[in-house]
Amino acid sequence: MPAIVKISNLSKSYRRDSIRIPVLENINLEVEAGDFLALMGPSGSGKTTLLNMIGGIDKPSAGDVFVGDVPIHRLSDAALATWRARHVGFVFQFYNLMPVLTAFENVELPLLLTRLSKTERRKHVELALSIVGLQDRINHYPRQLSGGQEQRVAIARALVTDPTLILADEPTGDLDKNSAEEVMTLLSQLNSQHGKTIIVVTHDPRAADKARSHRNLDKGELA
Amino acid sequence: MWVLRLILRNTGRHKLRTILTILGLAVATMSFVVIRTLISSWYASAEVIPPNRLVTRNAVSLVFGLPLAYEDKIKRVEGVESVGRGNWFGGLYNNDPKNFFANFAVGPEAYLDMYSEFVLPPEQRADYFNTKNGAVAGRRLADRFGWKIGDIIRLTGQIYPGDWEFVLKGIYKGSQQGVDENSFIFHWEYFDERIKQTFPEMGGEAGWFLVKISNPKQAAGIGAAIDDIFKNSPAQTLTETEKEFSLNFLAMMDSLIAGLTIMSYLIIGVILLVLVNTMAMSARERMSEYAVLKTLGFKTYHISGLIVGESLLLAGVGGVLGVLLTYPVLDGISRALQGFFSGFAMNSLTVILSAVFMVVVGILAAIFPVYRALRLSIVEGLRHVG
Incomplete structure (x- = not known):
């Protein structure tokens, strides 16, 4: 399979006052299309930072990040926003749903940036919610859902635009064991049945077991 | 359409805060309109004097x-x-x-x-x-x-x-x-x-x-x-138009009128502070949501629209409520003054002035939250706890 993500010589550091704090050092990574990769490592190892670079929500200090043929490290903020809307679905540890919107409306959000009609949007949203098994909860607000259900809505929001990549940052970090199992199974199904390329950041080995491939980060370096 | 829906839902998120803010804006607007009405009524009788009359008096x-x-x-x-x-x-x-x-x-x-x-x-x-x-x-x-x-x-x-x-x-x-x-x-x-x-x-x-x-x-x-x-x-005589004559007569109360005018503009400042405070609190609480919207691909004008729209909505509702409350208050004042003023009524200029101030206040109150939201990086925003 061709590589959908190509990272070469990527470094990232932050500045705190005059001190340079390195987070990632000389990272080289390729992720094949259709892969389900678990990025593992202890807290502070730079997993989330690396995921943010791949998703175009943070920029490297040095090095290249290609997703498909797009050098996203060179894109402007506005171009990155457009690119993210089309190509990346994000799943966060704390779900990050809009509390004032229903499950349906939360999933519909990314589609509002497309040219789809209202009817077409409805079809897409219902399909996404049925994939995550929440078709009977479309009118529920996040506060009316369990943590596991909220995360499934977040996954539906991530996949509703049929993105190239789904990036999940500690998707089970805030869930109990059973919900975590359900969420990881769901991601695994999206990968195996729908062919989605998924990169999951986790430090939970049980969650990582569902992935096809694994890479470890330690102190900013890939093992 | 979805922006409007999100603005409305956001406004209703902290009902008590929203109600108190709207009431604060309404009371301040009402005070502004009442004061402006007093000022305009003070000069109303002079404003309608025809220009073809002069008054000659002892110099x-x-x-x-x-x-x-x-x-x-x-x-x-x-x-x-x-x-x-x-x-x-x-x-x-x-x-x-x-x-x-x-x-x-x-x-x-x-x-x-x-x-x-x-x-x-x-x-x-x-x-x-x-x-x-x-x-x-x-x-x-x-x-x-x-x-x-x-x-x-x-x-x-x-x-x-x-x-x-x-x-x-x-x-x-x-x-x-x-x-x-x-x-x-x-x-x-x-x-x-x-x-x-x-x-x-x-x-x-x-x-x-x-x-x-x-x-x-x-x-x-x-x-x-x-x-x-x-x-x-x-x-010796001093001749002036009757309007000037009346205004000179009314000028005896100039200090009071100037005081009232200053007070009316201070009230606009109070309105601004009330709304700035509410909008700053709301925006601070929603930084992570703005970050999520940015992550999903929403642009700066979407985020700005949400914040400015909410600010304008609060200012608008507070302003309209304030103007509506003014009618019974003016009626009560008019009764208390027993017809002292000939034209004691809210004039259209005062209403227009209030509307303009409300729009300006709505926009000004949104400037700082918009600036913060737009400056915020996604990574920083996602870490933000409201």
Whole structure:
């Protein structure tokens, strides 16, 4: 399979006052299309930072990040926003749903940036919610859902635009064991049945077991 | 459409905060409108005075009179159509200081004719001129004391002592909003006759002359020509348009009006602070949501639209509620002032001014939250706990 993500010589550091704090050092990574990769490592190892670079929500200090043929490290903020809307679905540890919107409306959000009609949007949203098994909860607000259900809505929001990549940052970090199992199974199904390329950041080995491939980060370096 | 829906839902998120903010804005707007209405009402009677009337008075002070002989000389000035005379009487109804209102002795017939904005039925006008001690009162004044045509009105003179009885022969209405309907006028001839009987040294003088001119554009020239005639006389004159005369009279309260004006603008500042505080709190709590929206691909104008829209919505609802609350408040004030102002009503300029201020306040209150939201990086925003 061709590589959908190509990272070469990527470094990232932050500045705190005059001190340079390195987070990632000389990272080289390729992720094949259709892969389900678990990025593992202890807290502070730079997993989330690396995921943010791949998703175009943070920029490297040095090095290249290609997703498909797009050098996203060179894109402007506005171009990155457009690119993210089309190509990346994000799943966060704390779900990050809009509390004032229903499950349906939360999933519909990314589609509002497309040219789809209202009817077409409805079809897409219902399909996404049925994939995550929440078709009977479309009118529920996040506060009316369990943590596991909220995360499934977040996954539906991530996949509703049929993105190239789904990036999940500690998707089970805030869930109990059973919900975590359900969420990881769901991601695994999206990968195996729908062919989605998924990169999951986790430090939970049980969650990582569902992935096809694994890479470890330690102190900013890939093992 | 979805932006509007999200704005509405966001506004309803902290109901108590939203209600308190709207109430705060409404009370502040109401105070602003009431103060502006007081200010505009103060000047309303002067605003409707036609520009073709001049007032000639003693250059030293209004307290000093002018010889009656001036009247014919003024009539002969080019551009002058007619001349009348008037004296401030200063009588109190039932000798009670609370019953203060403007009362004048005016004459001759031409004086009333010059007041085209006083609408008096012809039969009442004829009755008035046929009755030596007849009087005409404004509608609001008659309403205030419950006077009817034919009533005997007794005024106790404060400048010209004694009880003076008048028969109410006419009640005039203003031809438009703002025209003074609180005045009481009676015949100058009757006034002068009685004065001469009791205080001969005080008679035969006019407090001022009212001059009607044919071309308002020549007001300054005609005024100067009148004053020129009496330049070397013992009683020099000062001629100005009646509007200027009224405004000078009203200027005695300039400090109070200036204070009220400053207060009205301070209230706008208070409105701004209330809204800035609410919007800053709301935006701070939603930083992670703005970060999520950015992550999903929403642009800066979407985020700005949400914040500015919410700010404008709060300002708009508060402003409209404030203006609506103003009506009963103005009604109550009007009753309390017992018709002191001729045109005590909210004018369209005040409403427009309030609307403009609300839009400006809505936008200004959103500037800081928008700036923060746009400056915020996604990574920082996702870490943010509201």
